[in-house]
Amino acid sequence: MIELKNICKDYVVGNETIRILHDISLTIKDKEFVGIMGSSGSGKSTLMHIMGFLDTPTKGTILLDSKDVSRLSDDELSQVRNEYVGFVFQQFNLINNLTVLENVMLPAIYSRKRFKYSIRKKALELLRRFNILERKDYLPNKISGGQQQRVAIARALIMNPKIIFADEPTGNLDSKNGEEIINLLSELNRDFGVTIVIVTHEKYIANKTKRQLFIKDGTLVKK
Amino acid sequence: MNYIIYLIKSSLEDFRRNKVRTFLTSLGILIGVLSVILLVSFGLGLKKYINQQFESLAPNLLRVVPGKIFAGGSFRAGPGSLGTIRFDEKDIQRIKRIKNLDYTIPTLTKTITVRAGRNSELTDFFSSSEDLFSALNIEAEYGEIFAKADVAKKNKIAVLGPKIAEKLFGDSRAAVGNNIKIENQSFKAIGVTKSKGGGGFGGPDFDSYIYIPYKAGYIFDPDKKFIAIIAKVNSEKNIDQAKRDIEEVMLTRYSEDDFSVIKQTDLLSAITSIFSIINLVLVAIAAISLIVGGIGIMNITYATVTERIKEIGIRRAIGARKSDILIQFLAESVILSLFGGIVGLALAWIVVFFVQRVFPAYINIPTIALALGVSSAIGVIFGVFPAKKAADLSPIDAIRYE
Numbered sequence: 214m215i216e217l218k219n220i221c222k223d224y225v226v227g228n229e230t231i232r233i234l235h236d237i238s239l240t241i242k243d244k245e246f247v248g249i250m251g252s253s254g255s256g257k258s259t260l261m262h263i264m265g266f267l268d269t270p271t272k273g274t275i276l277l278d279s280k281d282v283s284r285l286s287d288d289e290l291s292q293v294r295n296e297y298v299g300f301v302f303q304q305f306n307l308i309n310n311l312t313v314l315e316n317v318m319l320p321a322i323y324s325r326k327r328f329k330y331s332i333r334k335k336a337l338e339l340l341r342r343f344n345i346l347e348r349k350d351y352l353p354n355k356i357s358g359g360q361q362q363r364v365a366i367a368r369a370l371i372m373n374p375k376i377i378f379a380d381e382p383t384g385n386l387d388s389k390n391g392e393e394i395i396n397l398l399s400e401l402n403r404d405f406g407v408t409i410v411i412v413t414h415e416k417y418i419a420n421k422t423k424r425q426l427f428i429k430d431g432t433l434v435k436k
Numbered sequence: 437m438n439y440i441i442y443l444i445k446s447s448l449e450d451f452r453r454n455k456v457r458t459f460l461t462s463l464g465i466l467i468g469v470l471s472v473i474l475l476v477s478f479g480l481g482l483k484k485y486i487n488q489q490f491e492s493l494a495p496n497l498l499r500v501v502p503g504k505i506f507a508g509g510s511f512r513a514g515p516g517s518l519g520t521i522r523f524d525e526k527d528i529q530r531i532k533r534i535k536n537l538d539y540t541i542p543t544l545t546k547t548i549t550v551r552a553g554r555n556s557e558l559t560d561f562f563s564s565s566e567d568l569f570s571a572l573n574i575e576a577e578y579g580e581i582f583a584k585a586d587v588a589k590k591n592k593i594a595v596l597g598p599k600i601a602e603k604l605f606g607d608s609r610a611a612v613g614n615n616i617k618i619e620n621q622s623f624k625a626i627g628v629t630k631s632k633g634g635g636g637f638g639g640p641d642f643d644s645y646i647y648i649p650y651k652a653g654y655i656f657d658p659d660k661k662f663i664a665i666i667a668k669v670n671s672e673k674n675i676d677q678a679k680r681d682i683e684e685v686m687l688t689r690y691s692e693d694d695f696s697v698i699k700q701t702d703l704l705s706a707i708t709s710i711f712s713i714i715n716l717v718l719v720a721i722a723a724i725s726l727i728v729g730g731i732g733i734m735n736i737t738y739a740t741v742t743e744r745i746k747e748i749g750i751r752r753a754i755g756a757r758k759s760d761i762l763i764q765f766l767a768e769s770v771i772l773s774l775f776g777g778i779v780g781l782a783l784a785w786i787v788v789f790f791v792q793r794v795f796p797a798y799i800n801i802p803t804i805a806l807a808l809g810v811s812s813a814i815g816v817i818f819g820v821f822p823a824k825k826a827a828d829l830s831p832i833d834a835i836r837y838e
């Protein structure tokens with residue numbers, strides 16, 4: 214579904230150019246459950262942002278369903294993020310001005326699609342399934358971290374994306390809540406066939422995924 | 437629809453949290469709109485007031501005056517301006533022959549000192565014929581007005597406006613039958629007119645005039661000349677024809693630049709156009725405060741954009757386009773500005789409500805539309821720069837921003 218070919222990413226710091234990702238090629242197939250592992254600063258998040266069309270590579274090509282995305286306009290990339298991709302971040306990244314329910318519905322507000330179903334009903338259904346329905350009218354900073362991350366997953370799911378990228382989704386949670394989140398993501402993959410890519414540096418999480426990729430200093434290494 | 441509600445809702449939530457800041461930001465627009473609307477409503481009131489003043493004059497009047505003072509409803513002081521020529525009895529006789537004219541009245545006005553006993557006042561006299569009273573609907577309150585025979589016999593008699601009569605005699609009724617001295621010439625006061633009001637901006641102050649038969653008035657002007665001729669047309673529909681006829685007659689003796697025939701409405705529109713210009717200048721000055729207010733909004737919107745870079749990144753990550761971000765921040769600045777505009781308008785309305793007891797200022801629909809339109813426009817104009825900045829942030833830099 215997503216194919217990276219010879220991806221490089223450079224950052225210019227001062228008058229120095231630093232290469233963060235070196236010639237990375239990989240393929241994520243439909244319905245896969247992939248873990249990306251590596252130490253802090255190795256380039257996991259950068260890679261994930263590139264795969265999720267949030268960032269652009271300095272070199273290399275990305276194919277989405279065999280189509281080169283480098284020619285897509287900014288609006289088209291926004292649409293791809295909106296419809297194909299869901300993000301789950303370490304810091305939850307909910308919008309504090311909006312209630313839980315509004316946060317979950319927000320991607321649909323930015324969509325130009327006509328929905329055959331009620332977005333509101335679907336959002337409520339997701340919240341119910343994730344056990345946070347009674348928090349629907351709360352602002353995100355009034356609920357616990359575990360609850361916030363479940364809201365974030367509900368938001369990532371509202372558009373029925375093909376793939377979810379989770380960047381250290383348990384990093385800000387205690388182990389009990391972290392485990393629940395990982396179980397939730399596994400379920401989504403197993404029961405609903407959502408492709409999931411989890412970035413993590415925790416072994417036990419990686420062990421739950423079906424395929425692991427290791428990054429070291431910006432290079433994919435076989436293990 | 438949902439989309440707009442969402443955008444506005446998150447802005448409103450933001451404003452609710454920063455109430456003081458929101459209020460201070462709108463204050464500039466509030467003051468700007470308040471002052472502009474007040475000036476506009478006072479301008480409207482002034483126009484209305486001047487119109488009211490002129491309504492007290494009799495309609496269907498044409499004035500023949502020296503010089504070319506009006507061109508297309510506005511003043512134009514040309515080379516042959518005021519006072520170069522004056523009219524005489526011959527002009528009166530010739531104009532009288534024109535059809536559809538009820539009266540043709542010579543007038544000579546002059547500012548003079550008038551005395552009665554020890555009281556002395558500076559005022560204007562109106563040296564004219566008995567027809568003046570009919571043409572201007574002036575009636576006697578006490579005593580009587582002078583008649584045709586008084587003019588013919590050059591009787592040194594005078595009819596006083598109620599204001600000047602009261603100033604000279606304490607009580608206007610007491611004037612009747614007494615002598616007054618106009619520039620040391622003795623005249624007998626035979627009557628006091630009913631009040632006609634007026635005497636405000638641009639309107640003549642009939643209540644302060646002294647009316648004398650024009651042939652007696654010749655002592656003040658040995659050349660026996662007039663400075664204006666008033667012609668009353670029998671019906672409104674004949675005014676333009678009568679105006680042309682008078683011009684034709686006058687052209688046989690004078691050149692085009694020497695005189696003007698003025699309709700009442702010409703005078704009115706000339707005066708209102710002058711006040712409109714003054715008003716416009718004042719409004720333009722007040723509008724500067726709107727620009728200052730707009731800059732305030734721009735500042736705050738820049739600050740909120742910086743505060744919410746992370747939020748912008750999140751929105752972009754879940755699929756917001758540049759245009760969505762642009763509209764979001766534009767909506768914020770427009771709401772801020774419109775809020776200031778609405779409160780300013782409301783305050784102006786309250787002020788006008790109280791002012792109306794003494795002055796006919798008013799706020800009309802176009803003024804309301806102006807206030808709302810201008811404040812939204814300011815929101816857009818000054819919001820677009822920070823909103824553009826927000827929209828142009830790269831999604832990845834924004835979401836990584838801490």
Ligand SMILES: Nc1ncnc2c1ncn2[C@@H]1O[C@H](COP(=O)(O)OP(=O)(O)O)[C@@H](O)[C@H]1O
Pocket residue numbers: 224225226233251252253254255256257258259260
């Ligand atoms: N905008 C940037 N400019 C310069 N360096 C950056 C930027 N973003 C990330 N980096 C650097 O790239 C490297 C990889 O970052 P990241 O992908 O976040 O690593 P990880 O998620 O594996 O911890 C880090 O050394 C980080 O400092």
Ligand SMILES: [Mg+2]
Pocket residue numbers: 257258259380
């Ligand atoms: Mg990271």
